[in-house]
Amino acid sequence: MSQPGTSEGTGSSAVQQVNTRRGTELVLLVISVVIVTFAMMLVEISQENTVTRQLFYYGAAYLALFGAAHFAVRKWAPYADPLMLPLVALLNGLGLVMIHRIDIAKDTEYAVRQIAWLALSLVLFALVLAFIKDHRTLAKYSFTCGFVGLVLLALPGLLPSAISEVNGAKLWIKFGPLGQVQPSEFAKILLMIFFASFLVSKRELFTTAGRKFLNVELPRPRDLMPMLVAWAAAIGIGVLEKDLGTSLLFFGIVLVMLYIATERAIWVVLGLSLFAVGAFLAFQTVSRVQQRVNGWLDPVYGDDAYQLKQALYGLGSGGIGGSGLGNGSPETVPYANSDFIVTSMGEELGLVGLIAIFMMYLLLMMRGLRSALAVRDSFGKLFGGGLSFTIALQLFVVAGGVTALIPLTGLTAPFLAYGGSSLLANYILIAMLLRISDAARRPQPTVKPKPQQAPIAEAHTELVERPR
């Protein structure tokens, strides 16, 4: 496959044939900016009856940042999917509006910090695009990625609580006044690189060796061992650090990647059965889990779910049309701008707004999966599939949790919620998805110059692959 700088003669004609759709992306980005600015105005008008100067600053910052991101994509991933960045920008922008809205209500300043994190995230985003010219290079560092991922994951657990514990979970590394970082967010991507590359390298084993179980040939355990160990470690660390959300995330990701790699549904069935057993045991023994489940079963009249109850009240009060931006009381829900930002949106934008947000996420995941489908190498498919599924699972776990579909576990809604690490990691994730989609949509070099057609008599017999 040709690289941007190295695509000689053959490439230039191909570039003209394929529409890169960068113009579409720019138009969609402008639309996102308009929507977000308008939403910000609504918040300011209903909260303070005036439009403050902050609005201008935020709008300008937002426009400049995504403008820059657009040009990074234009330069380093010109064939990338044109929908993903505008979708992310819109989700991020709406999140920013809500964070600002709650800032006004609670007299805090998280929006400014979120913009700072966004700026940093977009720098990383551009760096990923600039330095990783081909996603397949990542596969070469798979074991390094896996190792670093596990270390990052375990680090907060090993560090003293003073610099790693926030709200009862040891997931953080605090940098004094500069802020705090949740390394598991990054570990997630690194470990996915490891899983994907590992599964691809062992792929042929799945169809050959191994013993039969339920009519399906399983790979020999020792072939899968490094991955299963890494997987178990990831979940174990999550449990030890009392971060059930992250454990759940790793569990789901590995299951789905195994399924994609092996094309065997038995892995999912097996995994879900194990999960059921594990969940039951956890419910029986861990009080925190019991509390969560009880809270989920009876959020309104029970005593175990103050946060969830307030969140549901918000959703109910919002109803179909919502209270309107700035007119509800989402700030009465704890963590209204982070874990519970989905319900904050639901209260002020109503069912209509919430479904629109879910549709944006759905579109984003589908574009990711589409890139995975279209890319030609197995690693890219598996990695892209994993990345897309991560977005889906995070959304499902957090949005399902705060709307009482499933018991509550701590995760953040990608791009929407306040949180630096989550933002950084998710922008890296999107950069990688864009890189894969760039590879998928990049025109193939129009094959080698056609060989001189040998006279048919001189042609040697060709080896034809036997149909399977």
Added chain:
Amino acid sequence: MNKPLRRVALAMMAMVLLLMGNVTYVQVIQADDLRNGPGNGRTQRAEYAKQRGQIIAGGQSLANSVETGDELKFQRVYPNGPLYAPVTGFDSPTYGANGVERAMDTILNGSDDSLAFNRLSDMITGRAPAGGDVELTVDPAMQKVAYDQLTNKGFQGSVVALNPKTGEILSMVNSPSYDPNPLASHDNNAAAESWQQMENAQGSPMSNRSVSEIYPPGSTFKLITTAAALDSGYQPNSQVNPAASITLPNTNTELPNYGGKTCKGSTLTEALAHSCNTAFAEIAGKVGADKMRETAAKFGFGTDLQIPMTVAKSDLGPMSDPASLYQSGIGQRDVRVTPMQNAMMAAAIANDGKLMKPQLVKSTRAPDMEVIDELKPEEMSQAVSSNAADQISEMMLKSEQNTKGSGKISGVDIASKTGTAQHGDEDDKPHGWYVAFAPAEDPKIAVAVIVENGGDEGAEATGGSIAAPIGREVIRAGLQGGG
């Protein structure tokens, strides 16, 4: 790997669909329940964000809302708190509402259907939305006199006065009463503290004696026995048993007259005028339990009544054997009435036997003062024939002549009946009752007074000595004020 990828795509769509289905369920089907869920501050904030309507009576404001600087924008204020508490009730962010505040909530907060047009015009003109006003039938002069009469001597009790012709409630007073103002406080702790204080206070000031408490009616119930008798063929001059004491059927229990004396006279009229127990016990036995029940029901016993607060049902008890029927005939045993019921009884007799539905709301008004609904007098039943009502009034005029106690009004004929109800506790201190209407020839006011546990006279108290003076003062205030 494309096949599993496609399946994963389907799974992801299913996950998002599940999320959408769930939020649809929460925000559409559960929405109302959640909006009104326990401790949902949103609904409350929305409610207090606009100015609640006033409760008015006789041109005075009994309850209104003033703007505060805090999170809940408006606070409820009761300028004459304890005086009107049984009527207005309270509207508290901590404890919800009762009384008219609760019964007329949709008008006061502006959400009533009848105010839909106003809401629409508020929305279009950009005027701040406000609730409607509720004007009450209460006569401030009578209310004040009744309250002072009860509280000056520290009595526990209740006064209810009605306009017999329309059913308008002219006064509804409780003693002891309470101040709704601290309950309306936006400070939950302050509200809780005063709530606690009232809960523990002597005489349970927060219970609305006029409509929620039931008492033995004592001799005032003889009016109903009389009505049942007249309806069963008795005449005012029919001979009745004047004996000093009778033995209850199938028992050895003696039922004596008050003071153990033989009744002065042996006609029905004289029996009522002198409140002879023996005569009325026998009458009840003769007319039978069914007739007693039927007559009481026509006077309002057992009726589901909203004024608009709910009035507790008065009841005759089981009357399962003749002895208990005899006792019930003089308002003892298991007969229980609310002061409101006794006032209704007097009002029905005053109004030619026609019982009008007691009502507290004179009119409801939109925020711009335009009247949206006005009181329409409603007939509940013909309790007794017009003729019988006249005959009972005559008897009650004679009864009034035999009633001691101060406060008689010269030039005004009062028809009344007293009661002194034993209730078997509080060291035998009886409840004193007085039901009356005036002027007898053209009744404008019907009143029921109860003073609990002998007032300041203890075991010696009678309805005439402790309750009658209060009733007369209330009537006087009503007639002089043009009631």
